[in-house]
Amino acid sequence: MVPLNWYIILSAVIFMIGAAxxxxxxxxxxxxxxxELMLNAVNISLVxxxxxxxxxxxxxxxxxxxxxxxxxxxxxxxxIVSLYRNKQKIHTDEIAEMRG
Amino acid sequence: xxxxxxxxxxxxxxxxxTILFGARFLRDKTHYVSIAAVxxxxxxxxxxxxEVATHAIKTPLYINVLDxxxxxxxxxxxxxxxxxxxxxxxxxxxxxxxxxxxYSVGYMHGDTGYYRFFSYLNLFTFSMLMLVTANxxxxxxxxxxxxxLCSYFLIGYYINKKSAADAGKKAFxxxxxxxxxxxxxxxxxxxxxxSINYVDIFANVNTLAGKTVxxxxxxxxxxxxxxxxxxxxxxxxSAQIPLHVWLADAMEGPTPVSALIHAATMVTAGxxxxxxxxxxxxxSPVAMGVVAITGATTSLFAATIALVQNDIKRIIAxxxxxxxxxxxxxxxxxxxxxxxxxxxxxxxxKALLFLCAGSVMHAMAGELDIQKMGGLKKYxxxxxxxxxxxSISIAGVPPLAGxxxxxxxxxxxxxxxxxxxxxxxxxxxxxxxTAFYSFRIVYLTFFGTFRGTHEQEHHLHESPKxxxxxxxxxxxxxxxxxxxxxxxxxxxxNWIGEQFFHGVFKHxxxxxxxxxxxxxxxxxxIVACGGILVATYFYFWNTELPKKVGAQFQGIYKVLxxxxxxxxxxxxxxxxxxxxxxxxxxxxxxxxxxIEGIVNGVPKLxxxxxxxxxxxxxxxxxxxxxxxxxxxxxxxxxxxxxxLK
Amino acid sequence: MxxxxxxxxxxxxxxxxxxxxxxxARNPVNSVLWMLAMFFHIAAxxxxxxxxxxxxxxxxxxxxxxxxxxxxxxxxxxxKDEIKDRKFIKSWPIGAALAAGIMAxxxxxxxxxxxxxxxxxxxxxxxxxxxxxxxxxVLYTDYLFPFEVASFILLIAIVGALVLAKRRV
Numbered sequence: 001m002v003p004l005n006w007y008i009i010l011s012a013v014i015f016m017i018g019a020a021x022x023x024x025x026x027x028x029x030x031x032x033x034x035x036e037l038m039l040n041a042v043n044i045s046l047v048x049x050x051x052x053x054x055x056x057x058x059x060x061x062x063x064x065x066x067x068x069x070x071x072x073x074x075x076x077x078x079x080i081v082s083l084y085r086n087k088q089k090i091h092t093d094e095i096a097e098m099r100g
Numbered sequence: 101x102x103x104x105x106x107x108x109x110x111x112x113x114x115x116x117x118t119i120l121f122g123a124r125f126l127r128d129k130t131h132y133v134s135i136a137a138v139x140x141x142x143x144x145x146x147x148x149x150x151e152v153a154t155h156a157i158k159t160p161l162y163i164n165v166l167d168x169x170x171x172x173x174x175x176x177x178x179x180x181x182x183x184x185x186x187x188x189x190x191x192x193x194x195x196x197x198x199x200x201x202x203y204s205v206g207y208m209h210g211d212t213g214y215y216r217f218f219s220y221l222n223l224f225t226f227s228m229l230m231l232v233t234a235n236x237x238x239x240x241x242x243x244x245x246x247x248x249l250c251s252y253f254l255i256g257y258y259i260n261k262k263s264a265a266d267a268g269k270k271a272f273x274x275x276x277x278x279x280x281x282x283x284x285x286x287x288x289x290x291x292x293x294x295s296i297n298y299v300d301i302f303a304n305v306n307t308l309a310g311k312t313v314x315x316x317x318x319x320x321x322x323x324x325x326x327x328x329x330x331x332x333x334x335x336x337x338s339a340q341i342p343l344h345v346w347l348a349d350a351m352e353g354p355t356p357v358s359a360l361i362h363a364a365t366m367v368t369a370g371x372x373x374x375x376x377x378x379x380x381x382x383x384s385p386v387a388m389g390v391v392a393i394t395g396a397t398t399s400l401f402a403a404t405i406a407l408v409q410n411d412i413k414r415i416i417a418x419x420x421x422x423x424x425x426x427x428x429x430x431x432x433x434x435x436x437x438x439x440x441x442x443x444x445x446x447x448x449x450k451a452l453l454f455l456c457a458g459s460v461m462h463a464m465a466g467e468l469d470i471q472k473m474g475g476l477k478k479y480x481x482x483x484x485x486x487x488x489x490x491s492i493s494i495a496g497v498p499p500l501a502g503x504x505x506x507x508x509x510x511x512x513x514x515x516x517x518x519x520x521x522x523x524x525x526x527x528x529x530x531x532x533x534t535a536f537y538s539f540r541i542v543y544l545t546f547f548g549t550f551r552g553t554h555e556q557e558h559h560l561h562e563s564p565k566x567x568x569x570x571x572x573x574x575x576x577x578x579x580x581x582x583x584x585x586x587x588x589x590x591x592x593x594n595w596i597g598e599q600f601f602h603g604v605f606k607h608x609x610x611x612x613x614x615x616x617x618x619x620x621x622x623x624x625x626i627v628a629c630g631g632i633l634v635a636t637y638f639y640f641w642n643t644e645l646p647k648k649v650g651a652q653f654q655g656i657y658k659v660l661x662x663x664x665x666x667x668x669x670x671x672x673x674x675x676x677x678x679x680x681x682x683x684x685x686x687x688x689x690x691x692x693x694x695i696e697g698i699v700n701g702v703p704k705l706x707x708x709x710x711x712x713x714x715x716x717x718x719x720x721x722x723x724x725x726x727x728x729x730x731x732x733x734x735x736x737x738x739x740x741x742x743x744l745k
Numbered sequence: 746m747x748x749x750x751x752x753x754x755x756x757x758x759x760x761x762x763x764x765x766x767x768x769x770a771r772n773p774v775n776s777v778l779w780m781l782a783m784f785f786h787i788a789a790x791x792x793x794x795x796x797x798x799x800x801x802x803x804x805x806x807x808x809x810x811x812x813x814x815x816x817x818x819x820x821x822x823x824x825k826d827e828i829k830d831r832k833f834i835k836s837w838p839i840g841a842a843l844a845a846g847i848m849a850x851x852x853x854x855x856x857x858x859x860x861x862x863x864x865x866x867x868x869x870x871x872x873x874x875x876x877x878x879x880x881x882x883v884l885y886t887d888y889l890f891p892f893e894v895a896s897f898i899l900l901i902a903i904v905g906a907l908v909l910a911k912r913r914v
Contacts, residue, residue, distance in 0.1 A: 002753045008855050010757050014764050016848040021768030023725055023840025024833045029773040029819055031721075033780055036811065037764060040787055043803075051794040055864030056871075056883045059796055063884070066806055067895045071902030073811045077818045078909035084822050085912075092721045093834050099719030722834055729843045736850045 007048035015041035026091040028083075032076050039069045103144060104180050105165045107190060108229035110140040114222040122215025130215040134222045135201045141229065142198050145190035152187040153600060159183040160604075162235050162299050169238075173294065181235035181298055184604050188440060189232040189372055192447045195577075196364040197225045199570040203455055204356040206566035207462060217257060221360070224250035228365050232372060237286045237296040240373065244282070244333065247366045248275045254361060255353040267352040274346040278336015285329030288313070292322060298376075305379045327380055327387035331394075334370030338424045340398045345667055347421055351413040355458030358413060363420050363454050364447035371427040371443050375436045378605055382434070389519050392432020396523040396530075399425025401664070403533035407540075408650075408660045411468045412457045415541055419494070420450055422530060429523050430509040433516030436605040437597045441585050442505035444596075448577035449493040449502055455571055456487040459563040460545060464556055470544040472556075477546040479560040484546045486571040491542050493578040495535035496628040501582030503624070506531060508585060508597065511620050515610050524620075528627055535631025543639035589617050752793070760786050771832055773819050777812055784808045795868055798877045 018041060021034035043062045050058025080090065089095055114137025122130045151157045160183035169176045180186075201221060208217050227250055231243025249272070256268030290296050292311070293304050311322040334340070339347035350362050361367070374381060374391065381388055399422045406418035423446050430439030461468060463480055477484045493502040510531070513524040550557055562568065584600075586592020593599075598607075638645050650657045659665070763783045770776040784807045791800035834840075871879050884892060 001747070002749050004860060005856055005858055006753060006757070008858065009852065010760065012848060012851045012855060013757075013761055016844045016851075017761070017764040017768060019729065019847070020841050020844035021764075023722055023729065023844065024837035025768060026830070026832065026834050027773060029815065030768065030770070030776055033773075033776055033815070034768055036780070036807075037767060037783070040784070040807070044787060044790060047791055047794050047796050047799060049860075050796070051868075053860060053863055054867050056866045056879060057864075059799055059876075059880060060884055060888050062796075062799055063802065063880075064891060064895055066802060068898060070806060070811055071898050073814060074902045074906045075909065077814060078906040081818060081822070081910045090822070090824065091830065095721075096719030099717060720834075722836075722840065726836075726839060726843065729840070729847065733843060733847050733850065736847065740850060740854065 004048060004052045008045050011041045011045035011048070014044070026093055028080050028090045028092060031092065032073065032080070035076075036069060036073065039065060102163055102165070102180070104148060104163060104182060104233070107141050107144045107148070107194075108226050108233060110137045110144075111222045111226040111229065113137060115219050115226060118215055118219035118222060122219055126215055128214060130218045131201065131205045134218040135198070135205075137222055138194060138198045138201055138225055141225070142194035145187075145194040148182060149187045149191050152182065152184050157182065160298075162297075164235070174290070176236055176238045176296065178239060179235040179297075180233045182233070184600050185372070185375060185440060186232055188444055188600075190229070192368075192444055193225065193228050193232060193365050196447055196451050197221070197228075197360055199573055200356045200360040200451070200455070203359075203458070203567050203570040204354075206564045207356055207458055208354065213257065213259075217254075217354070220250055220253045220257070221356075224254065224361060224366075228369070231369055235298050237289060237298075237301075240376075241279075241283065241286060244337065244369060244373075245279065247361070247369060248272055248279070248337070251275075251350070251361050251366055254357040255350045257353055257357065261352065264352040267346075267349040271346040271350050274343050275336045278333045278343050281329045281332025282334075282336075285326050285333070288322075288326045288329065292326075302379055305383065308380075309383050321384065321386070323380060324384040324386045327377075327384045328390060330373065330377060330380075331387065331391055334374055334428070335394065336370075337373075338367045338370030338428070339421050340370075340394050340425065340428060341401060342666075344398060344402065344421050345670060348414050348417045348663070351411070351417050355413065355454055355461060358417070359451040359454035359458070362417065363450035367420060367424055368427070368443050368447070371424065371431065371439055374428070374431045375440050375605070378431070378436045381431070382606060388432050388434065390432070391428050392513075392516075392519055392523050395425040395428025395430075395432055396526040397425070398422070399429065399530045400526050400533075401425075403530045403537070404660055405663050406537045407533065408657060410471050412460065412470050412473075412541060412545065413454070413468060415470075415537060416450070416453050416457060419453070419534065419537065422534065423450065423494070426506065426509055426527065426530070429513060429527055433513045433520045433523065434606070434608040435509060435512035435516075437601040437607075438505065438508040438512050440601070441596050442509055445493070445501040445505040445578075445581045448574055448581050449490040452486060452490040452571060452574040452578050453494070455567070455574065456483050456490065459483040459567055459571065462563050462567070463560050464552065465559055467552065467556060470541060472552045473545045473550070474548040474552075475546070475550045476560065480562045482562060482568045482571060486575040487546070488542060489575045490578050491538040494538050495632060496531050496624055497535075497632075498625065499582075500579050501577070503628075504582030504585050504587070507621055507624050508587065508594075510624055511587075511617055512608050512610070514616070514620050515608065515612050528623060531624060532627040532631040535628045536635045539632050539635035540639055543635060547640060548643065587617075589614065589621070749793075756786060756790055756793075760790075769832070773824070774816065777815050777819065781808055781812055784812070795871060796876060798880055 015038050018034045018037035021037065022031050025031055025034070043065055046058040046062050046065070048058075050056060050062075083095070084090055087095060111134075114134045117133050118126060118130050126133060152159055160181055162179065162181055164177040164179040166178040168178050201218070204217065204221070208214055211217065224247060227243050227246030229243075231240055231247060234240040234243060252268045252272040255271055256265045258264045286296060289301060292308055292313075293301055295301065308323050308326070312319040313322045313325055314320075315325070336343045347362060347367070351358055353361075381391070402418040402421035402425065406415050406422065409415045409418065423442070427439040427442050427446070430436070430442060459480065460473070460476065460483060463476070463483075464473065467473070489500070493500040496503045496506045498504070510524055510527050513520045513527060516523070550560075583592075585594055585596040587594050638649075662668070760783065763779055763786065766779045767776050767783065770779060784803060788800040788803045788808075791797075791803060866879060874882075
């Protein structure tokens with residue numbers, strides 16, 4: 001029997017790897033994909049909880065998270081397209097118009 | 101509301117109506133409203149006086165009209181105190197005010213600020229009536245300050261003249277010096293008696309006797325300290341040394357103002373206050389000695405200055421200071437009744453002197469220098485005769501009013517111990533000087549040949565009825581006002597001293613014999629007549645003599661003419677250093693550096709901080725994300741550590 | 746070590762290495778492909794946890810729709826030169842250190858975790874009804890309102906994407 005802790009630690013590891021990817025990469029696409037990775041890690045932990053606590057709430061929540069992730073990916077990509085059209089740049093450390 | 105409350109209230113209503121509607125609607129008719137108001141007060145005052153004199157009402161009568169401040173143990177109401185002292189002051193204030201109002205109709209005719217003058221006169225009458233009818237120290241202080249304020253308004257009435265504005269400021273500021281001490285006195289009374297209502301003060305004044313208060317480490321007798329502090333206010337208000345400098349300059353105001361405020365009413369507020377608080381002063385021989393010596397010294401000081409001045413109003417102003425010194429002299433030796441009696445008679449002959457001077461100025465088209473007048477007797481008979489009556493009265497020749505009150509003071513001073521004898525000698529000298537300078541004016545102005553310009557000579561005429569009728573009424577007062585206090589030695593009953601003021605003042609004890617009393621009266625009369633004779637010699641028979649004497653005693657003449665250089669001394673020692681402190685320290689340092697520093701520095705500081713904080717916004721997405729991650733790390737650490745405990 | 750545990754260890758190792766490959770790939774297309782592999786592993790894990798419906802949804806949606814969308818956009822932008830630059834930002838150690846630090850912090854509570862009360866949907870009950878039907882029963886009764894809201898979110902996403910990516914006419 002796989003203990004619940006293992007699933008959660010796996011989820012945490014993948015989440016942190018996704019966070020690290022978000023924090024250290026220049027390419028905007030990779031950043032978006034790190035976001036998706038984080039969301040998926042959370043999904044794993046939710047499903048694990050749902051299985052071990054014998055409740056379906058976790059899985060319902062996962063459905064909604066997947067929905068929202070899809071919407072967010074679409075909008076994010078639209079923004080990147082718009083950004084590329086205006087700036088011809090997709091590296092985040094070159095885009096700093098809003099500096100104060 | 102009792103009928104007594106209308107006495108101060110009517111002039112207040114008059115003021116409000118005239119100040120609101122005077123400019124547009126009433127204009128030349130403003131005097132009807134103000135004279136009606138003061139006449140109403142006068143009628144009520146006469147009624148009150150009769151009630152008090154015939155003992156129709158029981159005095160002292162304390163009435164609370166309107167609750168003012170109720171704060172913990174501090175309870176003050178607007179109220180009235182009716183007793184013989186109040187009654188006589190009411191008569192003085194309302195009668196002189198009424199006559200001055202009527203006189204001003206003619207004097208101020210055609211002036212652009214006509215309505216303003218009458219409203220200020222009404223406001224002043226209201227303030228003075230509040231002062232004399234007060235039944236607590238706070239209302240007295242209110243009236244005190246209000247008369248000072250009205251004096252400022254009225255002295256500076258000619259708003260286009262800088263000298264008038266400066267004189268108004270000087271009066272107010274010098275008064276404030278005295279009022280500071282007065283305020284401290286009021287506070288001390290409250291601290292040690294617990295209330296500032298007269299009812300409580302007079303009931304408990306004996307509890308103060310013997311107590312001491314420590315100031316800067318050394319112990320002083322409490323009653324002396326309080327009395328001296330209250331006396332400070334009187335020194336300022338009644339122009340005694342060293343705060344006398346404002347009264348001469350106050351002559352910049354119109355002459356009716358000088359007659360009302362600086363002769364009969366405001367300056368006598370100091371005497372009134374000392375007389376009102378006589379139970380307190382009686383407990384402190386030191387304070388009474390100070391009062392007497394101050395009064396006598398001021399009297400002598402002012403009389404000597406008046407000898408050589410040439411401005412007719414200034415001579416009369418210094419004469420006022422001198423006579424006020426007499427009143428304080430009386431209070432200082434315990435003869436409060438005599439002091440107030442002199443206040444009563446002085447109001448009439450001094451107001452008369454001022455109004456006659458105004459009449460002369462009116463005829464001379466504003467000329468003040470008596471050296472440029474002369475021989476006006478044939479052009480202005482009414483003015484001449486009334487001025488003569490006033491001068492004889494002030495000189496102290498019987499049976500006119502001034503003799504009886506002055507003699508009472510000198511007689512009671514003679515009985516007042518060592519200090520009393522000293523001030524009696526000084527007072528007698530002053531009586532002589534008074535007679536001299538009063539008749540100096542008479543001779544130089546009304547007798548001899550006219551020394552002015554041809555232009556002025558053509559203009560000379562008697563004043564209109566609105567001005568001469570008050571003069572005549574005041575002349576009657578100057579003659580008869582003293583007859584209420586004829587001493588028993590001369591056949592009278594001294595009604596005012598014995599019966600009217602019975603219960604208000606402690607009767608001063610008389611130790612000298614009847615023979616000495618005759619001697620004192622004889623000396624006064626001789627000195628008075630002697631003064632008149634010397635003046636006649638100098639200014640009527642041998643008119644070249646004054647100049648020769650002046651040339652001989654050049655040094656003394658110069659000192660007297662420059663008023664003992666008091667103004668110059670004050671300017672150098674007080675005024676200039678104050679301006680220096682104001683400019684260098686307060687403006688230069690406190691205002692420019694500290695306050696500007698803070699006012700400018702705070703925005704600058706915020707700018708600097710903002711500048712530094714601005715750098716956090718780098719514009720890089722990952723920097724913001726790192727910030728969030730750091731925050732998360734810190735929160736988790738805190739939660740875990742606090743959870744571990 | 747039982748068989749399920751050995752399977753789980755395989756999944757753990759492979760998912761971790763796949764995640765690391767995703768974030769360190771130079772070419773975005775490579776990264777997307779690694780992500781595809783990752784999603785397959787996740788779907789397999791869902792199967793492990795008796796969530797068949799979710800496994801199917803994961804594959805259809807994530808692998809089939811979202812990654813395809815990603816690839817479309819990457820290829821549309823036609824980035825040839827950009828991938829020759831350096832991969833990481835200048836201050837990358839800070840990010841990596843932070844992530845590691847937070848991971849360390851999370852590890853300790855999780856290893857000692859105690860879970861809450863058990864619900865009523867036991868594995869047998871779900872198996873009797875099939876996962877899909879059980880989910881449907883719960884979704885359309887207790888969670889109807891969030892369901893409608895989710896549809897609204899999708900509508901907004903459609904409109905938003907269209908508006909943002911439109912060429913100036």
